[in-house]
Every structure is written in structure tokens, then in C-alpha cells.
Amino acid sequence: MISFSCRLSRSRFVLEADFAYPGGCTALFGPSGSGKTTIARLIAGIERPDRGRIVVADHVVVDTEAGLWEPAHRRRVGLVFQDGQLLPHLTVRQNLAYGRYFAPRGTGRVVFDEVVDLLGIGHLLAARPLTLSGGERQRVAIGRALLAAPRILVMDEPLASLDAERKHEILPFIERLRDDLGLPIVYVSHAVEEVARLATQVVRLAGGRVVAKGTPVEVFASQVADEAPDRPETVSFLSGRVIREMPEFAISVIAHPAGEIVIPALMGRARGTVRVAVQGANVTLATERPSHLSVRTVLEGRIASVTAGAGPAGVVTVDLEGGDRLAAHVTRHAISDLGLVAGKQVFALVKAVAIDEHGLGRFDGRTASKEQE
The missing domain is CATH 3.40.50.300 (P-loop containing nucleotide triphosphate hydrolases)
Structure with missing residues (x-):
């Protein structure tokens, strides 16, 4: 204490x-x-x-x-x-x-x-x-x-x-x-x-x-609203459990309620629940579930907020299935064209190579449970 x-x-x-x-x-x-x-x-x-x-x-x-x-x-x-x-x-x-x-x-x-x-x-x-x-x-x-x-x-x-x-x-x-x-x-x-x-x-x-x-998830989710919309440094944190290792492709797969997260291979460096850092500039949003894509990580959620400044980009925060929040940097033109507003269902696409491997971390079950409540 x-x-x-x-x-x-x-x-x-x-x-x-x-x-x-x-x-x-x-x-x-x-x-x-x-x-x-x-x-x-x-x-x-x-x-x-x-x-x-x-x-x-x-x-x-x-x-x-x-x-x-x-x-x-x-x-x-x-x-x-x-x-x-x-x-x-x-x-x-x-x-x-x-x-x-x-x-x-x-x-x-x-x-x-x-x-x-x-x-x-x-x-x-x-x-x-x-x-x-x-x-x-x-x-x-x-x-x-x-x-x-x-x-x-x-x-x-x-x-x-x-x-x-x-x-x-x-x-x-x-x-x-x-x-x-x-x-x-x-x-x-x-x-x-x-x-x-x-x-x-x-x-x-x-x-x-x-x-x-x-918790880290709560604090850095709240940071999204404080960031200038035109800055690409916004980082989101997602947590899940490693369910598959695929060394032949140098990847690991994490189970998340919003969908599977494919990351660079952990090679045994983390077990159990892990936390993944995702840069907002590396998230793409779709209004329909995509198919036949090279991107392996597709996460389902609903838009929580849309913040746009005077520049070309804005920040769209998405409440994912399971409780985590993900921030995406999206052009204001795309926000308007796709009708991205609070409450709209979207699918977030993240490339495995765009996930910050250095932001991966293991944490104990008590923390995991608290963060996922």
C-alpha cells in the first residue's frame, strides 16, 4: 500500500x-x-x-x-x-x-x-x-x-x-x-x-x-482526448492472452474479445496475458468487415468519439468489444466521407509490423482481470 x-x-x-x-x-x-x-x-x-x-x-x-x-x-x-x-x-x-x-x-x-x-x-x-x-x-x-x-x-x-x-x-x-x-x-x-x-x-x-x-489502459485511453488531433504519437494499449505461436511465420497470435491480434513472434518472451502498444497512425478503419486482405488483425468496435482540428487529420477513438479503447488517426476527408460518428460500428485494421513490439509486456492475472472488467 x-x-x-x-x-x-x-x-x-x-x-x-x-x-x-x-x-x-x-x-x-x-x-x-x-x-x-x-x-x-x-x-x-x-x-x-x-x-x-x-x-x-x-x-x-x-x-x-x-x-x-x-x-x-x-x-x-x-x-x-x-x-x-x-x-x-x-x-x-x-x-x-x-x-x-x-x-x-x-x-x-x-x-x-x-x-x-x-x-x-x-x-x-x-x-x-x-x-x-x-x-x-x-x-x-x-x-x-x-x-x-x-x-x-x-x-x-x-x-x-x-x-x-x-x-x-x-x-x-x-x-x-x-x-x-x-x-x-x-x-x-x-x-x-x-x-x-x-x-x-x-x-x-x-x-x-x-x-x-x-490502469495503463485507462490512463493512456484518457490521453487520447488530450492529444492534438494532428499528432501521430497517440498510443493505445490492448490486452489479451497468447493462444498460438507460429514460428514458421515469425508471429504470435493473441486472443482478444474484438478479434485475434497478430504480432511479431514473442519467442517465449511473454506468457499468459500481454499488453500490446498500437500507434494511432498505424490504424485503419472500415465501416464493413473487410475480407481478402493481407492485414491479419481486424478488431470490431463502436466509435466513442471523433475529434478533428484545423489540420487534415482527426482522432477517432473506438470502444472495442471487451472494453479496450483504440485510437486511430484518420483524415478529416475520410471522417466525412465514411460518416464516422459516435456510436457507429467499425472495424479497425492493424498490421503486425505496425504494432510496437517494445510495448509488449506481461502482467499478472489480478491486473488483467481488473483491466478487463
């Missing part, structure tokens, strides 16, 4: 935000300067709010009305930063042992070998940080934080300094923390693909305020 309600005023920035979630991975999402890192620092005890209350794992760490402010070293918040901040003169084993030094007595010691196995760093124990790749350093930093027996893990843009290959290397390990350990995570990021893959809930920030909160 994490509950946050704080105000912090600076000369050129004011943070005033509140949210509460029972567990899982809570993503703080938004552009630079929106307040994500400030919230992380307040949770960790690096900064003090002007007023507010913070509860971490059912333990009150800040309550300004009651005059309570627990110092950082007593909060048991595991911090992971962009660069890992490992001690360069120590080996990996010694860096991990340094984390154990901060584990409070009587809390139950985290088993060293289990953490090493979880993060796949056993072969690195004798190495020094300067010889490690960026992804390896981040895994060691996570291990050090875990061995301090934290109540919660706060990860501040932990993948921001890594290239795409290193990001894909470390994402599965963060998923394991979320799913296997059940450790609450606050994950700071401005990367949609990371949030789509990891988050069970999202707090979207702008200018120090919460502008949306809920």
Missing part, C-alpha cells in the same frame, strides 16, 4: 499531487519537469513537503499535521537511480553486502543467494563495477537495494541511460520483482513502452499536478 498526498512549493515550481494504490508497480509518468522525481524524493525522505501525508507499506512516514517526519534511513525505501551509483572500488559481492548493512534488525534478512539468482548476477560477484555493462550495473544496484530489506522499491528512470538492447535485457528482471517478490514498486519514467510493460497502475503528471490515474 502506498498513499501520497503532498504539496511542495519552490520558486518556479509547485507540486500538488495525491494518489493511493494497494501495491504492484505504480508508474509516475510524464515529461521532464512534471514532478515525477520530486515525488520519488519525497517518498524516500530526501526532501520534505510543505504539507502532506505519505504512507509506505501501511507505515506512515510523513504526516505534517501530526508533526511526523521519519528520516530517510528509517523509511526502508530501496532506491535505484539512473546510473546505479555503485561503489567503484568494491566488487559486486561487496557492493551487495553493503546493501545488507542497512537491513534493520528484526525485519528478517533477505537471502543473498536468492537475490543473486533472481537477478542472474552470480557470475559477476568477483567483478568490479567499471567492467560491467550498463544493464549489469543496474541489476547489481537493484540487488543492493533488495538486500537492504526495503518496504518499497523506488526506481528513478533506471533505464534512461541504457541503449535499447540493455533495456530489453533488464526489463524481465524488473517484471520478476513485481510478480515473484510482490514488492511494491514506484517506477519513474517518461517512456511509454516501459510503463506499458511494467505498470499495474499509472499516475500521469504535468506541471506538478496529477492529470490522470488508473
Whole structure:
């Protein structure tokens, strides 16, 4: 359980935000300067709010009305930063042992070998940080934080300094923390693909305020209405279960109530329920069910809204069978010609190669059930 309600005023920035979630991975999402890192620092005890209350794992760490402010070293918040901040003169084993030094007595010691196995760093124990790749350093930093027996893990843009290959290397390990350990995570990021893959809930920030909160599907569906109609960056998230692998064609097939979704082959990288990211510019709409097409993904739904600006394109949001919402960028001429209005039945066509493979992520059944209600 994490509950946050704080105000912090600076000369050129004011943070005033509140949210509460029972567990899982809570993503703080938004552009630079929106307040994500400030919230992380307040949770960790690096900064003090002007007023507010913070509860971490059912333990009150800040309550300004009651005059309570627990110092950082007593909060048991595991911090992971962009660069890992490992001690360069120590080996990996010694860096991990340094984390154990901060584990409070009587809390139950985290088993060293289990953490090493979880993060796949056993072969690195004798190495020094300067010889490690960026992804390896981040895994060691996570291990050090875990061995301090934290109540919660706060990860501040932990993948921001890594290239795409290193990001894909470390994402599965963060998923394991979320799913296997059940450790609450606050994950700071401005990367949609990371949030789509990891988050069970999202707090979207702008200018120090919460502008949306809920599941990734709910938050990014609400973002559609905020996007300028002529911008192609709108992303939708669909969730379903992998039902077929077709390695001979390098594709996987996901079952969705609106129709089957064909994606680039997962090659065993995700099991069970997955979330798929789809760019609005890569969605085509038809008013009748098409046939004899090369496009394999055809999803049925009804138009929820049509938003058009002064430019040539507009955004058509479609409520799909099963509850997910899909955004499509459509020319204003097509909107008029096809009579695209709220309530009209349509069929959304998405090419497999147009689906953002990096936005694929596994999430647990409890999250899946909640999102599909």
C-alpha cells in the first residue's frame, strides 16, 4: 500500500499531487519537469513537503499535521537511480553486502543467494563495477537495494541511460520483482513502452499536478482526448492472452474479445496475458468487415468519439468489444466521407509490423482481470 498526498512549493515550481494504490508497480509518468522525481524524493525522505501525508507499506512516514517526519534511513525505501551509483572500488559481492548493512534488525534478512539468482548476477560477484555493462550495473544496484530489506522499491528512470538492447535485457528482471517478490514498486519514467510493460497502475503528471490515474489502459485511453488531433504519437494499449505461436511465420497470435491480434513472434518472451502498444497512425478503419486482405488483425468496435482540428487529420477513438479503447488517426476527408460518428460500428485494421513490439509486456492475472472488467 502506498498513499501520497503532498504539496511542495519552490520558486518556479509547485507540486500538488495525491494518489493511493494497494501495491504492484505504480508508474509516475510524464515529461521532464512534471514532478515525477520530486515525488520519488519525497517518498524516500530526501526532501520534505510543505504539507502532506505519505504512507509506505501501511507505515506512515510523513504526516505534517501530526508533526511526523521519519528520516530517510528509517523509511526502508530501496532506491535505484539512473546510473546505479555503485561503489567503484568494491566488487559486486561487496557492493551487495553493503546493501545488507542497512537491513534493520528484526525485519528478517533477505537471502543473498536468492537475490543473486533472481537477478542472474552470480557470475559477476568477483567483478568490479567499471567492467560491467550498463544493464549489469543496474541489476547489481537493484540487488543492493533488495538486500537492504526495503518496504518499497523506488526506481528513478533506471533505464534512461541504457541503449535499447540493455533495456530489453533488464526489463524481465524488473517484471520478476513485481510478480515473484510482490514488492511494491514506484517506477519513474517518461517512456511509454516501459510503463506499458511494467505498470499495474499509472499516475500521469504535468506541471506538478496529477492529470490522470488508473490502469495503463485507462490512463493512456484518457490521453487520447488530450492529444492534438494532428499528432501521430497517440498510443493505445490492448490486452489479451497468447493462444498460438507460429514460428514458421515469425508471429504470435493473441486472443482478444474484438478479434485475434497478430504480432511479431514473442519467442517465449511473454506468457499468459500481454499488453500490446498500437500507434494511432498505424490504424485503419472500415465501416464493413473487410475480407481478402493481407492485414491479419481486424478488431470490431463502436466509435466513442471523433475529434478533428484545423489540420487534415482527426482522432477517432473506438470502444472495442471487451472494453479496450483504440485510437486511430484518420483524415478529416475520410471522417466525412465514411460518416464516422459516435456510436457507429467499425472495424479497425492493424498490421503486425505496425504494432510496437517494445510495448509488449506481461502482467499478472489480478491486473488483467481488473483491466478487463
